Amino acid sequence: MIDKDSPLESGLVALGGERVLFSVSRSKKRKRTIAFKMERDGGLRVLAPASVSLGAVTKILQKRAAWIARERADRRKAAPAHEYTDGAAFSYLGHSCALRITQGDHAPRSCRLAPHVLHIHVPDETLSQENLREEVRLEILLWVKKRARVKLKRRLDLWAGRLGVRYKKLAVTAPEHRWGSCSADNVIRLNWKLMLAPLPILDYVAAHELCHVRHKNHSPRFWNFLAQAMPDYKTRRKYLRSIERKLMI
DSSP, rough: OOOOOOEEEEEEEEEEEEEEEEEEEETTOOOOOOOEEEEEOOEEEEETTOOOOHHHHHHHHHHHHHHHHHHHHHHHHHHHOOOOTTTTTEEEEEEEEEEEEETTTTSOOEEEEEETTEEEEOOOOOOOHHHHHHHHHHHHHHHHHHHHHHHHHHHHHHHHHHTOOOOOOEEEEOOTTTTOOOOOOOTEEEEEGGGOHHHHHHHHHHHHHHHHHHHHSSSSHHHHHHHHHOOTTTHHHHHHHHHHGGGEE
């Protein structure tokens, strides 16, 4: 399916003492109105006209702070529980890492990966336990999204070479119900949440969308083309369906 929205632009806004990550998807077809969509993981997506600036969006979000707080609270209740405490487990590319959380103004805010450990440092030592967990979650979210742009591009290029196809460009997106897409002009869109899945699953989605460069539908020729490069694609697809609800931060 074709996603006609422009690539997402992200920002942070302080609402009620909490930093909230939001993404803006602009469309030339949207003339005046701005719409808001709360994702299952508590992230906020803004649908805006092409002419609206990031600063203008931020001001509007500040005016809607009460609504956003209620919606985020509802999503947290409905979403699977995640632990963002020291020693908790976190899955990155299918590998389990232990979270190591430190606080103090001796170092800037950071998130870095070491063998089997994900280190997160939060400068503010006065945060409540709930706010600290949210800060840790946000740091991990920003870190994963940043790494996604590099990692997804590498895997896409690898499979493009194996399949012998050329795509126009990669857009890293965050739709709630889609792992990837290939547009009519061969723009590949991949969901950054694939970074939480094992590498064979990421590769399956990348290869699947690249096959659409040659075959724009799911005809037998499409599946045969995919099977030639990835004979076990059915197993990978089935496994993705079994874990997709868990791939969230």
